[in-house]
Amino acid sequence: MDKYIKVPAQGEKISMQNGKLVVPNHPIIPFVEGDGTGPDIWRASVRVFDAAVQKAYGDERKIEWMEVYAGEKSLQVYGENEWLPQSTINAFNEYLFGIKGPLTTPVGTGIRSINVALRQELDLYACVRPVQYFDGVPSPVKRPQDVDMVIFRENTEDIYAGIEYRAGTDEADKVRGFLTREMKVTKIRFPETSSFGIKPVSREGTERLVRAAIQFAIDNGRKSVSLVHKGNIMKFTEGGFRDWGYELAKREFGGVELDGGPWLQLPNGIVIKDVIADNFLQQILLRPTDYDVIATLNLNGDYISDALAAQVGGIGIAPGANINYVTGHAIFEATHGTAPKYAGKDVINPSSVILSGEMMLRYMGWTEAADLILKGLDQTIQQKTVTYDFARSMEGAQEVKTSAFADHIIEKINQM
Ligand SMILES: NC(=O)C1=CN([C@@H]2O[C@H](COP(=O)(O)OP(=O)(O)OC[C@H]3O[C@@H](n4cnc5c(N)ncnc54)[C@H](OP(=O)(O)O)[C@@H]3O)[C@@H](O)[C@H]2O)C=CC1
Numbered sequence: 001m002d003k004y005i006k007v008p009a010q011g012e013k014i015s016m017q018n019g020k021l022v023v024p025n026h027p028i029i030p031f032v033e034g035d036g037t038g039p040d041i042w043r044a045s046v047r048v049f050d051a052a053v054q055k056a057y058g059d060e061r062k063i064e065w066m067e068v069y070a071g072e073k074s075l076q077v078y079g080e081n082e083w084l085p086q087s088t089i090n091a092f093n094e095y096l097f098g099i100k101g102p103l104t105t106p107v108g109t110g111i112r113s114i115n116v117a118l119r120q121e122l123d124l125y126a127c128v129r130p131v132q133y134f135d136g137v138p139s140p141v142k143r144p145q146d147v148d149m150v151i152f153r154e155n156t157e158d159i160y161a162g163i164e165y166r167a168g169t170d171e172a173d174k175v176r177g178f179l180t181r182e183m184k185v186t187k188i189r190f191p192e193t194s195s196f197g198i199k200p201v202s203r204e205g206t207e208r209l210v211r212a213a214i215q216f217a218i219d220n221g222r223k224s225v226s227l228v229h230k231g232n233i234m235k236f237t238e239g240g241f242r243d244w245g246y247e248l249a250k251r252e253f254g255g256v257e258l259d260g261g262p263w264l265q266l267p268n269g270i271v272i273k274d275v276i277a278d279n280f281l282q283q284i285l286l287r288p289t290d291y292d293v294i295a296t297l298n299l300n301g302d303y304i305s306d307a308l309a310a311q312v313g314g315i316g317i318a319p320g321a322n323i324n325y326v327t328g329h330a331i332f333e334a335t336h337g338t339a340p341k342y343a344g345k346d347v348i349n350p351s352s353v354i355l356s357g358e359m360m361l362r363y364m365g366w367t368e369a370a371d372l373i374l375k376g377l378d379q380t381i382q383q384k385t386v387t388y389d390f391a392r393s394m395e396g397a398q399e400v401k402t403s404a405f406a407d408h409i410i411e412k413i414n415q416m
């Protein structure tokens with residue numbers, strides 16, 4: 001740690017021992033507030049987490065929060081160009097768990113994503129994003145209650161890894177020269193003015209992600225795991241993902257071919273299937289009940305996360321976690337970004353971060369506190385006390401600010 005990070009006097013580290021998480025009663029958990037609407041959301045969410053833990057366990061358990069810095073606040077604290085200080089990475093590494101608000105990434109220029117950098121630095125290979133419907137939430141589809149999926153998005157590879165060369169630079173010229181001269185590629189339509197991006201997808205990366213998705217399906221009694229890919233066009237990367245996924249399901253989970261394959265069935269009945277990504281995006285609107293656990297590559301997972309979130313009310317209620325199931329490291333964060341036009345207005349919906357905290361508590365084994373959050377949020381929405389995003393299409397809604405929305409959830413928790 002350094003002079004900017006105040007380690008709480010009380011509290012202990014969460015650790016992984018013999019493959020099992022060991023969570024003390026007073027765990028120290030690092031958090032990053034985030035940019036844009038991040039501070040408004042964090043201020044509201046942390047009060048909900050503390051209230052749920054207090055109600056569930058009294059003084060026996062308490063989270064000791066430790067602020068660490070990334071993004072714009074980090075520039076204020078650490079100085080110029082310190083978007084992601086090494087101490088922040090070290091803290092997430094050492095304390096195993098963390099929770100963060102969204103961080104800004106400029107388009108087309110400037111720094112590469114700090115969010116992605118954290119996932120890569122800590123090798124948080126699974127981005128887990130559950131998509132479930134809360135009764136009463138306004139939705140653009142007729143039967144939002146039919147959507148109950150958990151997305152497992154590969155989090156460290158693919159075009160998302162940021163290996164890119166800008167048109168007109170020496171690097172792009174070198175890549176073009178290699179492709180055209182050494183690899184004899186003739187299919188680059190406008191070679192002189194092309195930027196180039198590289199899409200690494202590996203067997204190891206695929207296997208660990210698909211393994212986590214199948215294990216989750218088994219542990220949670222889910223019906224199927226769908227490998228979502230564009231393997232008809234990108235045969236070796238996305239097609240590789242599909243083939244390696246099926247092979248793993250056979251080899252490690254005893255999958256046997258259904259009607260001559262390629263679909264498989266595991267001994268416990270779970271079906272492993274695959275679907276091409278464009279078709280998947282229309283089917284989740286038309287037949288969402290056909291899908292359950294989703295395993296997909298990084299960029300597909302990014303698009304699918306926001307699209308599915310919209311079906312259950314939007315990215316105001318879309319939680320997530322970045323997890324390495326082997327080391328136990330995890331950073332919990334919402335699916336949405338900084339929503340900068342609402343920054344500092346105390347109007348944004350904090351549900352995505354609140355539900356990300358709920359996931360964290362459940363992952364810690366503090367299920368009583370997690371359940372209280374779910375019930376408190378559910379009751380608040382059913383009472384039609386909601387933030388602007390839900391209020392704009394909910395008849396008879398009482399529109400409240402971010403902070404007041406949290407107050408209502410806490411009130412419900414305290415009444416339970
Ligand atoms: N993990 C991370 O930290 C992420 C960071 N980002 C970054 O965030 C920045 C902004 O990205 P942008 O593409 O605008 O996407 P955002 O997710 O920030 O916002 C897009 C729109 O989604 C709605 N929205 C987002 N969050 C909420 C919320 N909590 N409650 C209610 N509605 C919400 C708003 O819609 P409306 O206008 O209809 O009210 C908002 O204008 C970029 O720099 C991007 O890179 C993006 C995604 C993830």
Ligand SMILES: O=C(O)CCC(=O)C(=O)O
Nearest residue numbers: 104105113115116302335
């Ligand atoms: O890092 C970013 O700015 C965007 C990331 C994103 O959209 C996501 O991970 O879902």
Ligand SMILES: [Mg+2]
Nearest residue numbers: 302305306335
């Ligand atoms: Mg995204």
